[in-house]
Amino acid sequence: MKKRMTTVLRELMAQDKIIVHPGIHDAISAQLAENAGFPMVALGGTALGLQLGFGEPRLCLEDLLTVCRYITAAIDVPLKVDAGPGFGDTVQIQRTIRELERAGVASCHLEDCVFPHRATHCIGVDPLIDPDEMCEKIKVAAAARNDKDFVIVARTNSMKEFGFEEGVRRINMYLDAGADAAYVFPNNMEEAERAPKLVNGPCCFNNSEGGTMPNLTVEQAQNFGYKFITYPGMSITLMGIALKKGFDYLMANGQTDFDVNAGGDIINLMRKFGGTPEMCDLELAKDAREAARKNK
Numbered sequence: 001m002k003k004r005m006t007t008v009l010r011e012l013m014a015q016d017k018i019i020v021h022p023g024i025h026d027a028i029s030a031q032l033a034e035n036a037g038f039p040m041v042a043l044g045g046t047a048l049g050l051q052l053g054f055g056e057p058r059l060c061l062e063d064l065l066t067v068c069r070y071i072t073a074a075i076d077v078p079l080k081v082d083a084g085p086g087f088g089d090t091v092q093i094q095r096t097i098r099e100l101e102r103a104g105v106a107s108c109h110l111e112d113c114v115f116p117h118r119a120t121h122c123i124g125v126d127p128l129i130d131p132d133e134m135c136e137k138i139k140v141a142a143a144a145r146n147d148k149d150f151v152i153v154a155r156t157n158s159m160k161e162f163g164f165e166e167g168v169r170r171i172n173m174y175l176d177a178g179a180d181a182a183y184v185f186p187n188n189m190e191e192a193e194r195a196p197k198l199v200n201g202p203c204c205f206n207n208s209e210g211g212t213m214p215n216l217t218v219e220q221a222q223n224f225g226y227k228f229i230t231y232p233g234m235s236i237t238l239m240g241i242a243l244k245k246g247f248d249y250l251m252a253n254g255q256t257d258f259d260v261n262a263g264g265d266i267i268n269l270m271r272k273f274g275g276t277p278e279m280c281d282l283e284l285a286k287d288a289r290e291a292a293r294k295n296k
Contacts, residue, residue, distance in 0.1 A: 004106075004147065004149065005072070005076075005077070005078040005079065005104065005105075005106040006078070006101075006106045006107075006147050006149035006150050006151065007149050008077070008078050008106070009040065009078040009080075009106040009107055009149070009151055010149045010151070012039055012040065012078070013151070013181075013202060013227060017222065018218060018221055018222040018226060018227060018228065018229055019039060019040055019227060019228045019229070020038060020039075020218055020229055021033075021038055021039070021040040021041055021042050021080065021228065021229075021230050021231075022038055022041060022042070022230070022231045022234045022235065023041075023042050023043070023044045023047055023230060023231050023232035023233055023234045023235055023236070024041045024042065024043060024047070024071070024234075024235045025043065025044075025047040025048060025050070025051040025235050025236045025239070026051060026067065026070070026071070027070045027071050027073070027074040027075075028074075028270055028273065028274075029235035029239070030043075030071045030074060030075045030079070031074050031075060031270070031273040032235075032270075032273075033077075033235070034075045034076065034077050035269070035273075038077065039077055039078075040077050040078045040079075040080065040106075041071075041075065041077060041078075041079055041080070042079075042080045042081070042082075042230045042232060043064075043067065043068065043071065043079060043080070043081045043082065044082045044232035044233060045059060045082040045084050045117075046082075046232065046233060046236070047232060047233055047235065047236040048063070048064065048067060048082070050236050051067075051236060052067075055119070056084070056117060057116065057117045057118065057119040059084075059117075060087070061087045061092075061095075061096055061099065064081060064083070064100075065099055065100070065103050068081060068100065068103040068104065068105050069103050069104070072103060072104030072105065073104070074273065078106035078107065079104070079105050079106055079107075080105070080106060080107040080108065080109070080151070080153070080230075081100065081105050081107070081108045081109075082108070082109060082232070083096055083100065083108040083109060083110055084110075084111060084113070084115075084117050085110065085111055085112075085113050085114065085115040085117060085129075085137075086110050086115070086137060086141065087115070088115055089115070089137070090136060090137055090140040093110070093137050093140050093141050093144070094140055094141075094143075094144040095144075096108075096141075097141050097144040097145055097150070097152075098144055098145075098146065100150075101145065101146055101147055101150055105150075106149075106150065106151060107150065107151035107152070107153060108151075108152065108153065109152075109153035109154070109155045109183050109204075110137060110138065110141060110152065110153070110154060110155065110179075111154075111155035111156070111157060111183075112128050112129055112131065112134040112154075112155070112156050112157065112158065112170065112174070113126050113127065113128055113129070113157055114127045114128065114129055126157045126160075126161075128156075128157060128158055128161075131169075131170045131173050131174075132173075134154075134170070134173075134174060134177075135173055135174060135176075135177035136177075138152065138154055138174050138177040138178050138179050139177050139178050141178070142177075142178030142179070143178075151180045151181060152178070152179050152180050152181075153179065153180065153181045153182065153183050153204060154171060154174030154175065154177075154179035154181070154182055154183065155182075155183035155184075156170045156171045156174070156182075156183075156184060156185070157185060158170050159184065159185050159186060159187055159191070160185065160187060160212075164186065164187065164191045164194070164195075167184060167185070167186075168184075168195065168198045168199060171183075171184055171199055172199060172200050175199070175200050175201040176200075179201070180201070180202070181201055181202040181203070181204060181227065181228070182199045182201050182202065182203050182204065183203075183204045183206065184199060184203060184204075184205075185206060185213055186213065186214070187213070188214060189214045192205065192213075192214050192216060192224065193224045195224075196224055196225030196226055197225060202227035202228070203225065203226045203227060203228070204226065204227065204228035204229070204230060205221045205224075205226045205228065205229045205230070206230055206232060207229060207230065207231045208231075208232060208233060216229065246258065
């Protein structure tokens with residue numbers, strides 16, 4: 001019997017080594033990450049909002065669930081998702097957790113920002129809720145699980161405005177309330193090194209493209225004591241860079257500049273992910289049966 005992805009994630013967390021997981025934004029980027037050998041993938045709110053064309057603050061739960069269903073149907077590694085402030089208060093968070101479980105998600109992070117999600121989050125202005133209120137949301141989320149292996153990650157965005165010590169205090173409150181892991185945002189390298197030693201649970205480090213936080217290598221993060229390291233904007237950023245370059249070149253030169261053979265190779269790989277060889281076999285088998293009947 002196939003293991004649940006929540007159980008797979010718990011087993012990964014029980015190992016000594018750090019869990020490196022890139023950010024993805026759709027099923028094909030998730031398949032490419034799995035094909036590269038990553039044991040887990042992450043769907044960030046910014047990546048999802050950009051992929052859908054209207055930005056993270058306008059996302060609703062159904063937007064997230066729809067994309068999650070496509071992704072989890074396409075891969076055999078755990079998916080962690082950004083559930084932001086949980087799409088509401090305690091009543092809404094209860095549904096959020098249960099629907100994510102039904103969609104095949106293995107983990108989500110919940111953050112202590114206000115709901116609705118503010119667009120100013122993208123420029124570093126991120127109003128927060130009271131930590132006691134966040135603890136209630138975490139308690140409800142933990143109790144809402146039908147699958148106790150589902151991993152709830154608490155995130156605090158408080159270190160930038162209120163300081164490192166306050167961020168550590170808050171995240172430890174959230175772990176005491178029932179979160180399984182912690183997502184922290186240190187302001188500098190010294191804080192990045194200290195955080196896992198002061199946080200009372202597994203820590204996730206965020207390597208953010210274009211962000212203000214320090215970036216760590218996998219080796220640094222492991223040596224500091226982080227259990228997870230993630231790159232939330234990786235796939236959407238690489239896609240944007242590649243497409244802009246390609247489209248600009250075509251517009252300027254009237255032809256493409258990529259290797260035709262390399263292009264064919266990646267298309268064939270993605271067709272394999274999508275089940276094209278299997279579909280061809282089914283169609284050819286049907287054609288053979290119909291030809292045999294006509295020849296009788």
